[in-house]
Amino acid sequence: MAYLENSMSADKQKAYEGLNKIGRGAYGTVYKAKDKQTGNDVALKKVCVPLDEDGIPMSTLREIALLRQLNSHDHPNIVKLLDICHGQQVGQDLVMFLVFEHIEQDLATYIEKNPKGFSTLQIRQLSRDILNGVDFLHSNRVIHRDLKPQNLLVTYDGHVKLADFGLAKTYDFDMKLTSVVVTLWYRAPEVLLGLSYATPVDIWSIGCIIVELYSLKPIFCGSSEGDQLSKIFRLLGKPAKHEWPEENTSIKWNSFDVINQITLGQFCPYICETAQDLIMGMLTFDPNKRMTALDALNHKYFKEEPINT
Amino acid sequence: MPGWYYDKKELRSTPSSQDGIDYKTEMRYRKEGARLIIDTGSKMDLGYNTMATGVVYYHRFYMFHSFKQFPRYVTACCCLFLAGKVEETPKKCKDIIKTARSLLTDQKFATFGEDPKEEVMTLERILLQTIKFDLQVEHPYQYLLKYAKCLKGDKVKLQKMVQMAWTFVNDSLCTTLALQWEPEIIAVALMYLAGKLSKFEVVDWIGRTSKHIRWWDMFVEDVTMELLEDICHQVLDLYSQTDANNTPDSPPLQSQKATNQPPPVSTQRSSNGNEKVVSPDQPPPVNVKVPPPSSDVPPFPYQTFTGAPPPVASYATPFAAPMGAPPVVAAPPHLTGPPPGPPPHITAPPPTVFSQYVNHPPPFTAVVPPGAPPFFSANAPPPNQPHRPYYPPPT
Numbered sequence: 001m002a003y004l005e006n007s008m009s010a011d012k013q014k015a016y017e018g019l020n021k022i023g024r025g026a027y028g029t030v031y032k033a034k035d036k037q038t039g040n041d042v043a044l045k046k047v048c049v050p051l052d053e054d055g056i057p058m059s060t061l062r063e064i065a066l067l068r069q070l071n072s073h074d075h076p077n078i079v080k081l082l083d084i085c086h087g088q089q090v091g092q093d094l095v096m097f098l099v100f101e102h103i104e105q106d107l108a109t110y111i112e113k114n115p116k117g118f119s120t121l122q123i124r125q126l127s128r129d130i131l132n133g134v135d136f137l138h139s140n141r142v143i144h145r146d147l148k149p150q151n152l153l154v155t156y157d158g159h160v161k162l163a164d165f166g167l168a169k170t171y172d173f174d175m176k177l178t179s180v181v182v183t184l185w186y187r188a189p190e191v192l193l194g195l196s197y198a199t200p201v202d203i204w205s206i207g208c209i210i211v212e213l214y215s216l217k218p219i220f221c222g223s224s225e226g227d228q229l230s231k232i233f234r235l236l237g238k239p240a241k242h243e244w245p246e247e248n249t250s251i252k253w254n255s256f257d258v259i260n261q262i263t264l265g266q267f268c269p270y271i272c273e274t275a276q277d278l279i280m281g282m283l284t285f286d287p288n289k290r291m292t293a294l295d296a297l298n299h300k301y302f303k304e305e306p307i308n309t
Numbered sequence: 310m311p312g313w314y315y316d317k318k319e320l321r322s323t324p325s326s327q328d329g330i331d332y333k334t335e336m337r338y339r340k341e342g343a344r345l346i347i348d349t350g351s352k353m354d355l356g357y358n359t360m361a362t363g364v365v366y367y368h369r370f371y372m373f374h375s376f377k378q379f380p381r382y383v384t385a386c387c388c389l390f391l392a393g394k395v396e397e398t399p400k401k402c403k404d405i406i407k408t409a410r411s412l413l414t415d416q417k418f419a420t421f422g423e424d425p426k427e428e429v430m431t432l433e434r435i436l437l438q439t440i441k442f443d444l445q446v447e448h449p450y451q452y453l454l455k456y457a458k459c460l461k462g463d464k465v466k467l468q469k470m471v472q473m474a475w476t477f478v479n480d481s482l483c484t485t486l487a488l489q490w491e492p493e494i495i496a497v498a499l500m501y502l503a504g505k506l507s508k509f510e511v512v513d514w515i516g517r518t519s520k521h522i523r524w525w526d527m528f529v530e531d532v533t534m535e536l537l538e539d540i541c542h543q544v545l546d547l548y549s550q551t552d553a554n555n556t557p558d559s560p561p562l563q564s565q566k567a568t569n570q571p572p573p574v575s576t577q578r579s580s581n582g583n584e585k586v587v588s589p590d591q592p593p594p595v596n597v598k599v600p601p602p603s604s605d606v607p608p609f610p611y612q613t614f615t616g617a618p619p620p621v622a623s624y625a626t627p628f629a630a631p632m633g634a635p636p637v638v639a640a641p642p643h644l645t646g647p648p649p650g651p652p653p654h655i656t657a658p659p660p661t662v663f664s665q666y667v668n669h670p671p672p673f674t675a676v677v678p679p680g681a682p683p684f685f686s687a688n689a690p691p692p693n694q695p696h697r698p699y700y701p702p703p704t
């Protein structure tokens with residue numbers, strides 16, 4: 001039976017040609033290729049699945065199942081997963097390829113390519129797309145957990161699709177063992193504090209990203225968990241002692257001294273008041289008081305007549 | 310996303326048929342594989358969702374491969390193994406093989422080769438590729454429960470009807486219905502069948518509007534009576550098949566062999582007019598230990614089949630749902646208040662399914678959650694299995 005398996009996976013790979021490395025994240029390599037059958041460009045994400053004594057681990061299968069399930073809804077703000085195929089077994093790992101529709105660029109590149117910045121209209125459109133995608137994930141009880149410009153793809157006509165959720169995240173554990181630096185800049189306070197967390201972490205990240213759409217630079221660039229938190233407190237102010245989570249955290253309230261407090265307006269003068277109100281609703285320290293994706297979509301920021309500046 | 314539904318013509322031109330296996334034999338192979346999944350799963354206390362998922366993988370797999378190339382019992386074990394992981398009820402591969410072995414003859418188990426575990430593990434990847442990693446499968450059960458909650462009428466009869474429909478859903482796994490119709494439609498059809506056979510006529514339901522002629526109009530669109538009849542007959546045909554287990558190619562499962570007494574045989578005219586042989590003890594005598602409920606409710610569908618088969622004509626008559634008639638029956642109490650405990654006669658079959666199994670091989674009894682109509686029981690599955698968050702919170 002083994003020979004059959006190999007010939008099958010070989011068949012699969014022949015369906016795509018011209019592998020070009022386009023991205024290298026913390027977890028896997030992404031290639032651009034052409035689907036020979038349709039002629040469409042695809043993005044192949046190579047991931048290694050560690051096999052255990054009982055084959056493909058349950059967590060991996062669960063995530064694939066959910067990824068598939070989510071995709072069956074064909075949501076316009078979620079990158080489309082076209083196929084999954086597995087390649088050879090390398091040592092204890094099984095190499096798998098996730099085949100996605102190929103999207104022009106990620107948001108990080110898009111920002112870089114637009115040094116003059118975006119119009120209010122564009123920002124509103126991008127923000128709405130991100131929130132729509134995240135609202136969809138959250139209503140399916142899925143937390144993205146790693147929203148950042150590199151994981152948001154922007155189509156040629158300026159729409160956003162969420163990418164990079166699911167599968168790769170089973171590697172969180174391994175990640176700590178490797179030297180790969182994962183950015184802390186979009187992480188919510190509860191994550192930095194090592195507390196349990198849920199869907200509000202994504203809203204925090206979106207808040208950071210919307211600011212960045214205005215300012216073109218990340219708002220909180222910490223170099224460690226503690227540093228990241230103190231940068232956050234410069235904007236939010238240090239939470240009162242009673243607001244500090246009771247849950248056990250190794251990071252103590254006393255260890256922060258907030259100096260050089262700034263306001264959002266000082267950080268980026270282009271953000272209008274309505275937008276500031278929305279953003280501060282998302283950048284709320286207490287996850288329970290933070291806006292939800294649906295709250296945000298219903299915010300007056302998205303209802304007002306567009307003011308093009 | 311690939312479509313997983315096929316029409317009848319496609320179901321007759323499968324890789325197996327191109328490999329020279331005739332349709333009847335293929336259907337038997339499908340049934341036997343499904344049975345092994347259910348029997349093995351029951352013996353290992355796996356839930357009905359896990360078993361049903363495994364069976365759906367199995368049927369899909371053989372839309373792409375021939376039974377000649379992939380022996381059915383190995384595939385069956387592999388499907389159950391994979392379904393266990395996907396449904397978060399994982400079982401060790403070696404334990405599944407061990408259990409399956411206890412249910413198979415040595416001759417059948419020989420198809421697992423020298424190293425059965427290796428065989429199943431290798432097949433896992435072929436299976437995944439074949440079913441295109443489309444692992445999340447929905448089953449009629451959840452819809453059955455959802456729909457039942459909306460039906461008004463005599464509570465005991467409703468319970469009986471749901472119990473019966475639940476069993477039909479179990480049995481439908483042995484057919485290729487899951488390759489033909491969405492779970493919603495199968496649920497409607499089998500509730501329709503159960504309603505007919507248990508004489509539970511649905512005249513009113515929650516959420517009814519003047520547009521609804523039949524209760525299912527609320528849930529599914531464009532479902533014709535012909536379609537419902539067709540689905541019902543595919544399930545009913547299971548009970549009227551000759552016992553294929555007696556063919557030399559496919560000896561009966563050991564546990565059955567030991568206890569299979571020559572069944573009294575009767576004939577019945579099946580829907581398509583063919584004379585068929587019926588063995589009365591083939592279906593699960595779920596109610597054997599159950600004191601009969603009120604006399605106007607037939608004890609169980611199978612006795613109805615084997616004793617007094619429902620007249621096809623009346624069965625085919627659509628419900629006469631008087632349009633605009635005032636609601637006759639108030640909502641059953643379980644819909645407004647906390648669910649009452651199951652009435653005593655419904656709590657059967659008790660967990661002693663297996664001793665019962667030895668006496669009367671009920672094909673699927675164990676799949677029915679003990680303490681049947683699950684929506685009355687405290688540990689009933691939630692009607693809509695919520696999706697788990699992708700990322701479990703760090704511990």
Ligand SMILES: Nc1ncnc2c1ncn2[C@@H]1O[C@H](COP(=O)(O)OP(=O)(O)O)[C@@H](O)[C@H]1O
Pocket residue numbers: 022023024025026027028029030043045079100101102103104105106150151153163164168
């Ligand atoms: N579908 C796609 N189309 C185009 N580029 C993509 C696509 N998916 C990913 N990329 C590029 O590859 C990078 C890494 O992919 P990602 O899925 O985020 O993997 P990782 O888990 O390694 O971060 C992304 O930041 C993006 O630039």
Ligand SMILES: [Mg+2]
Pocket residue numbers: 025026150151164
């Ligand atoms: Mg990424």
